Amino acid sequence: MIPVPEEIEAYAERHTRGMSDLHATVWKDTYEKTKSPRMMVGPLEGAFLRLLVRTTGAKRVLEIGMFTGYSALAWAEALPEDGRLVTCDVNPETTKMAQGYFAKSPHGHKIEVRLGPALDTLKTLQGPFDICFIDADKTGYDAYYDACLHLTRQGGLIVLDNMMQGGKVLNPTDDRVRAVDALNKRIQKDPRVENVLLPVRDGIMLAYKR
Numbered sequence: 610m611i612p613v614p615e616e617i618e619a620y621a622e623r624h625t626r627g628m629s630d631l632h633a634t635v636w637k638d639t640y641e642k643t644k645s646p647r648m649m650v651g652p653l654e655g656a657f658l659r660l661l662v663r664t665t666g667a668k669r670v671l672e673i674g675m676f677t678g679y680s681a682l683a684w685a686e687a688l689p690e691d692g693r694l695v696t697c698d699v700n701p702e703t704t705k706m707a708q709g710y711f712a713k714s715p716h717g718h719k720i721e722v723r724l725g726p727a728l729d730t731l732k733t734l735q736g737p738f739d740i741c742f743i744d745a746d747k748t749g750y751d752a753y754y755d756a757c758l759h760l761t762r763q764g765g766l767i768v769l770d771n772m773m774q775g776g777k778v779l780n781p782t783d784d785r786v787r788a789v790d791a792l793n794k795r796i797q798k799d800p801r802v803e804n805v806l807l808p809v810r811d812g813i814m815l816a817y818k819r
């Protein structure tokens with residue numbers, strides 16, 4: 610994460626509409642039962658994703674990287690009754706956990722889960738999506754961005770998480786960070802989108818498809 614003073618992050622959270630009780634359960638269980646709980650987007654970014662759906666009036670959202678379902682529930686809770694989230698992941702154990710929470714959520718019926726490598730899943734999907742969210746393996750981001758540009762409607766949004774890599778993009782020393790830095794530069798030059806890179810959490814890139 611970008612080193613924002615802890616009290617500033619806490620202040621931002623205190624002045625942001627909170628997440629659902631089910632989110633609190635997902636958060637607690639994920640910390641107790643998985644090795645990488647910090648992969649969850651958390652309450653601040655979750656609230657931001659939720660607001661993206663509400664302000665854009667999105668009805669179809671695609672998520673790449675579901676983990677235990679925290680962000681998926683944020684999307685689903687904001688979608689209208691006839692809205693749909695397609696979310697995918699490659700990990701069967703965390704997918705099972707996520708499906709358990711979706712079954713308990715009054716918004717679970719809006720969520721379609723695809724288990725398997727994202728690139729295989731993306732080939733089977735038909736657009737257009739209003740929002741595509743990329744939050745999986747960083748070396749795959751470049752290909753996910755291309756696929757999402759194809760699947761997103763004109764006037765839709767592509768949202769990419771972890772685009773600051775804890776600040777390491779300033780001086781990339783490994784393949785993962787180099788890949789993220791190269792994609793930031795590619796998006797910045799891409800005439801097909803209008804973009805903004807927000808220094809929120811670990812860096813959120815928003816790319817609006819023209």
Ligand SMILES: C[S@@+](CC[C@H](N)C(=O)[O-])C[C@H]1O[C@@H](n2cnc3c(N)ncnc32)[C@H](O)[C@@H]1O
Nearest residue numbers: 648649650674676679680698699726727745746
């Ligand atoms: C950062 S986590 C997603 C966090 C989630 N959005 C949340 O807020 O809880 C990244 C996820 O991407 C998944 N992943 C990694 N490689 C993948 C691939 N090739 N295809 C699909 N999912 C993949 C991992 O299993 C992991 O659950």
